[in-house]
Amino acid sequence: MSVGEQRPSGPAPVRKHRSFGTGRSYRHAIVGYVMVLPTMAVLLAFMYYPALQALTFSFTDWNGIGIPSFVGLANYVSAVQDPNFVAAVVHVFIWMGVGLLIGLVPAFIVAELIFSLTNSRHQALYRSLFVLQMGIPILVMLMMWGFIYQPNVGLLNSLLNAVGLSGLAHDWLGNPHLALASLMLMGLPWVSGFNLLVYSAGLHRIPPEVLEAARLDGVSSLKRTWLIDLPLVLSETRTLTILILISVVQIVTIPLVLTQGGPVNATMMPGLYVYVTAFTEGRMAYSLAIGSFVFVVTMGLTLLTFRFVKPSTEYR
Amino acid sequence: MLMAGTSKRQWVVHVVLITMLFLTFLPYLFMVMTSTKTNAQMVHQTWIPTWPIAWANYAGAWGLVSRDIVNTLIVAGTSIAGILTTATLAAYAFARLRFRGKEVLYMLILALLMVPSVLMLIPLYLEIVTMRLTNNYFGLILPYIAMGQPFTILLTRGAIATLPEELFEAARLDGASEWIALRAIAVPLIGPVLISAGIMNFLTIWNDYVLPFVVMNDPNKWTVSLGVAQLQASFGVTPQWGVVFAGYVIATIPLLVIFVLGMRYFVRGLTSASLSL
Numbered sequence: 001m002s003v004g005e006q007r008p009s010g011p012a013p014v015r016k017h018r019s020f021g022t023g024r025s026y027r028h029a030i031v032g033y034v035m036v037l038p039t040m041a042v043l044l045a046f047m048y049y050p051a052l053q054a055l056t057f058s059f060t061d062w063n064g065i066g067i068p069s070f071v072g073l074a075n076y077v078s079a080v081q082d083p084n085f086v087a088a089v090v091h092v093f094i095w096m097g098v099g100l101l102i103g104l105v106p107a108f109i110v111a112e113l114i115f116s117l118t119n120s121r122h123q124a125l126y127r128s129l130f131v132l133q134m135g136i137p138i139l140v141m142l143m144m145w146g147f148i149y150q151p152n153v154g155l156l157n158s159l160l161n162a163v164g165l166s167g168l169a170h171d172w173l174g175n176p177h178l179a180l181a182s183l184m185l186m187g188l189p190w191v192s193g194f195n196l197l198v199y200s201a202g203l204h205r206i207p208p209e210v211l212e213a214a215r216l217d218g219v220s221s222l223k224r225t226w227l228i229d230l231p232l233v234l235s236e237t238r239t240l241t242i243l244i245l246i247s248v249v250q251i252v253t254i255p256l257v258l259t260q261g262g263p264v265n266a267t268m269m270p271g272l273y274v275y276v277t278a279f280t281e282g283r284m285a286y287s288l289a290i291g292s293f294v295f296v297v298t299m300g301l302t303l304l305t306f307r308f309v310k311p312s313t314e315y316r
Numbered sequence: 317m318l319m320a321g322t323s324k325r326q327w328v329v330h331v332v333l334i335t336m337l338f339l340t341f342l343p344y345l346f347m348v349m350t351s352t353k354t355n356a357q358m359v360h361q362t363w364i365p366t367w368p369i370a371w372a373n374y375a376g377a378w379g380l381v382s383r384d385i386v387n388t389l390i391v392a393g394t395s396i397a398g399i400l401t402t403a404t405l406a407a408y409a410f411a412r413l414r415f416r417g418k419e420v421l422y423m424l425i426l427a428l429l430m431v432p433s434v435l436m437l438i439p440l441y442l443e444i445v446t447m448r449l450t451n452n453y454f455g456l457i458l459p460y461i462a463m464g465q466p467f468t469i470l471l472t473r474g475a476i477a478t479l480p481e482e483l484f485e486a487a488r489l490d491g492a493s494e495w496i497a498l499r500a501i502a503v504p505l506i507g508p509v510l511i512s513a514g515i516m517n518f519l520t521i522w523n524d525y526v527l528p529f530v531v532m533n534d535p536n537k538w539t540v541s542l543g544v545a546q547l548q549a550s551f552g553v554t555p556q557w558g559v560v561f562a563g564y565v566i567a568t569i570p571l572l573v574i575f576v577l578g579m580r581y582f583v584r585g586l587t588s589a590s591l592s593l
Contacts, residue, residue, distance in 0.1 A: 028415055029416065031413060036410070038402040039406040042461050043465055064438075135568075135574075137571050138523040140344075140544055143547070153557070250433065253525045295430075
């Protein structure tokens with residue numbers, strides 16, 4: 001770019017030029033805007049515009065084609081009175097609790113177990129093997145768990161029959177009392193590769209002197225885990241808590257491919273309800289109101305978690 | 317005595333970890349084992365490998381999922397090239413240049429990390445319909461390029477910001493423009509971060525289900541997620557499980573290979589990004 005060459009000379013233009021700052025920062029500014037332009041263009045078209053449209057059209061009676069007219073909070077009021085939506089909200093809170101428990105606890109325990117190994121090559125090997133799960137497509141994982149839960153040839157029932165416990169065999173995804181639990185508990189033993197990585201990194205950031213002092217004082221490893229390690233990985237727990245809660249609020253694919261939200265709404269989730277109301281019922285504005293609800297909860301959770309879980313014990 | 321106690325405890329840890337690993341991968345071990353069986357072999361000998369190996373399953377499955385895999389590779393490859401190019405440009409500007417409104421723009425981009433994709437699903441779908449991009453690769457590529465921006469910029473901006481300023485100062489003194497500094501200095505030095513960002517976006521795109529589900533109605537344009545989800549149903553009431561599982565195995569291989577190749581960079585990039593949240 002030859003911006004510099006076009007700079008006019010003479011006293012007056014130089015003053016004008018100075019109001020921009022130095023020559024370099026003036027050049028910086030132009031180059032900077034040009035470099036940011038492609039990103040902003042694509043974000044404007046495919047993120048800001050649809051997101052704004054979603055938020056604003058949720059206050060109208062829009063059905064996707066016609067001209068929308070403003071209806072205020074009507075869609076939000078009907079959402080609160082909609083038993084399907086209320087059920088979805090109840091499910092999302094149950095799933096958040098279960099999701100935090102099975103997302104954080106096994107990952108932390110396995111991270112501690114790996115951390116307790118004296119051979120660092122073994123540590124790296126175990127970590128890599130657990131992280132390898134992330135290389136398996138989510139849809140393959142879902143379909144395999146769908147097969148595990150399948151009532152006739154499924155693995156879980158075959159296993160129960162094989163050990164003489166056929167009385168415990170169920171239609172795991174077809175029974176309204178079991179379907180939600182079956183979906184939530186997929187992925188046994190729940191050692192998420194990503195969460196494990198985050199906790200491992202946290203444990204490795206604990207200063208060796210602290211661990212050495214604990215060892216010299218004869219603190220048992222269980223007590224050390226509880227009193228030293230756990231408080232010191234609080235910032236990791238905070239990060240993972242946000243990520244888990246956000247991923248649960250946004251769940252669509254799991255019930256969409258395995259249960260379609262059924263049987264009788266037993267596995268309906270807010271994210272899935274956004275899809276159902278728009279694409280199978282054609283209630284666009286209503287669907288956008290529910291999407292906005294998901295958005296507000298996501299944002300609120302992020303801000304709340306940042307406020308309440310203060311990383312007071314961080315080493316930086 | 318102490319040594320014996322310690323090494324015994326080490327062995328217990330090994331046993332627990334190996335058990336956890338075995339349980340974690342059990343569904344996939346079963347998937348690979350059953351992919352070589354006929355239905356009769358699966359029903360009668362569910363839990364053990366059987367002979368002869370039904371290679372025909374793989375031939376049949378390849379015919380069912382190869383088209384989906386090629387589609388996904390085209391979409392993912394184009395999207396990732398687009399994401400990395402645009403995000404690196406923006407990240408360089410945010411990390412190295414001074415211009416008015418920079419902080420506001422950066423916060424506007426990061427704020428998108430909080431916007432759930434399900435909120436945008438319907439307006440985005442209608443936009444794609446209006447642009448006549450349904451059943452078109454670009455109906456996925458353009459939204460993917462947008463969706464990949466926030467996290468990729470977060471990663472690459474951080475990496476470019478940690479490079480020493482003297483490198484760029486020296487280049488500028490030699491008369492290099494910002495464009496040359498970006499291409500000749502920044503990009504080679506943040507190679508590992510770009511690889512990890514590429515892999516992360518590849519995972520996201522390979523795993524995405526909902527957007528292709530609404531955008532691609534034509535089975536010839538299906539991505540791998542749609543193909544995998546429909547594989548069992550495509551057989552009707554009596555699926556050939558061996559073929560279905562062979563299809564899952566084939567659908568897993570590209571993702572697993574790319575993930576293993578770049579795992580080192582990916583692990584480093586992702587943990588550093590998550591810790592800076």
